[in-house]
Amino acid sequence: MPSAIRDGRDLDTTSDAIDDVNALRGKLWNEESEFDEGKDKAQFRDYDAACDRVKNFYKEQHEKQTMAFNIKARVDFKNRERVRMSVWEAMELLNTLVDESDPDTSVSQIEHLLQTAEAIRRDGKPEWMQVTGLVHDLGKLLFILGSEGQWDVVGDTFVVGCKFSDKIIYPDTFANNPDIHDPIYSTEYGIYQPNCGLDNVMLSWGHDEYLYNVLKDQCSLPEEGLAMIRYHSFYPWHRENAYSHITNDKDTKILEAVRAFNPYDLYSKSDEPCNPATLRPYYESLIAKFFPSVIEW
Ligand SMILES: O[C@H]1[C@H](O)[C@@H](O)[C@H](O)[C@@H](O)[C@H]1O
Ligand SMILES: [Fe+2]
Numbered sequence: 593m594p595s596a597i598r599d600g601r602d603l604d605t606t607s608d609a610i611d612d613v614n615a616l617r618g619k620l621w622n623e624e625s626e627f628d629e630g631k632d633k634a635q636f637r638d639y640d641a642a643c644d645r646v647k648n649f650y651k652e653q654h655e656k657q658t659m660a661f662n663i664k665a666r667v668d669f670k671n672r673e674r675v676r677m678s679v680w681e682a683m684e685l686l687n688t689l690v691d692e693s694d695p696d697t698s699v700s701q702i703e704h705l706l707q708t709a710e711a712i713r714r715d716g717k718p719e720w721m722q723v724t725g726l727v728h729d730l731g732k733l734l735f736i737l738g739s740e741g742q743w744d745v746v747g748d749t750f751v752v753g754c755k756f757s758d759k760i761i762y763p764d765t766f767a768n769n770p771d772i773h774d775p776i777y778s779t780e781y782g783i784y785q786p787n788c789g790l791d792n793v794m795l796s797w798g799h800d801e802y803l804y805n806v807l808k809d810q811c812s813l814p815e816e817g818l819a820m821i822r823y824h825s826f827y828p829w830h831r832e833n834a835y836s837h838i839t840n841d842k843d844t845k846i847l848e849a850v851r852a853f854n855p856y857d858l859y860s861k862s863d864e865p866c867n868p869a870t871l872r873p874y875y876e877s878l879i880a881k882f883f884p885s886v887i888e889w
């Protein structure tokens with residue numbers, strides 16, 4: 593393995609390291625993963641069979657994630673007072689949240705983060721991807737730091753500003769979202785140009801968007817790691833192939849990375865529980881390679 597990847601340092605600044613990542617990308621993304629198949633894959637994300645907690649969550653989210661709300665959320669994000677905390681402190685703080693949108697896990701958030709990272713590590717993936725797994729849901733801190741509820745923090749994401757895709761789970765629950773009556777937002781392209789690319793598209797506000805914006809200038813994860821964070825909940829795109837009319841070639845490239853990450857996030861939910869105390873030294877050493885000791889959240 594090239595040294596820059598093994599050591600995991602300066603991945604965003606040295607072009608050698610970026611070449612190393614590119615050279616390995618094909619290999620990494622295409623290998624078969626070895627998951628503990630405790631639960632059959634078809635049993636995950638079964639929203640028909642989901643309990644009322646999950647159904648009510650999405651009904652509320654799909655009604656309230658309007659374009660107006662999304663603009664306000666971004667303005668509030670820019671103007672917020674920032675809390676300073678280490679990555680591990682953030683993991684511990686997050687542990688009080690029970691995610692109402694998730695039909696597949698009731699384990700604590702710290703366990704989910706460790707299960708994801710451990711599954712990536714077991715498959716021999718590089719350190720930057722392990723640590724991406726470790727932090728990918730830390731955006732749920734939004735709930736503790738100031739959100740309106742869970743509906744603007746967790747759950748799958750989708751595009752706002754154009755017609756809501758029927759590839760989003762429970763598509764009928766958009767019936768009470770005022771944007772479906774907007775003369776522009778309700779059209780296929782809405783405010784977007786054909787194939788403008790996801791960089792120019794507004795995704796529903798939540799833990800992915802928040803964490804991406806917090807970390808993009810405060811870590812040395814490669815572009816693929818940041819994409820895994822930003823788009824991991826964007827199932828209508830990465831699983832259902834929606835939105836090809838507004839995505840571009842750059843998105844097609846990062847889609848591979850997001851898809852490579854997804855099984856670790858989803859299927860590790862049935863793995864053995866992890867012990868945070870035992871794993872902490874290993875992950876603290878990885879955190880130190882990619883993040884400053886204190887992050888402004
Ligand atoms: O319920 C889950 C959970 O909130 C995850 O963190 C999110 O990434 C998924 O997209 C969602 O389905
Ligand atoms: Fe998530």
Ligand SMILES: [Fe+2]
Nearest residue numbers: 704728729857
């Ligand atoms: Fe997750």
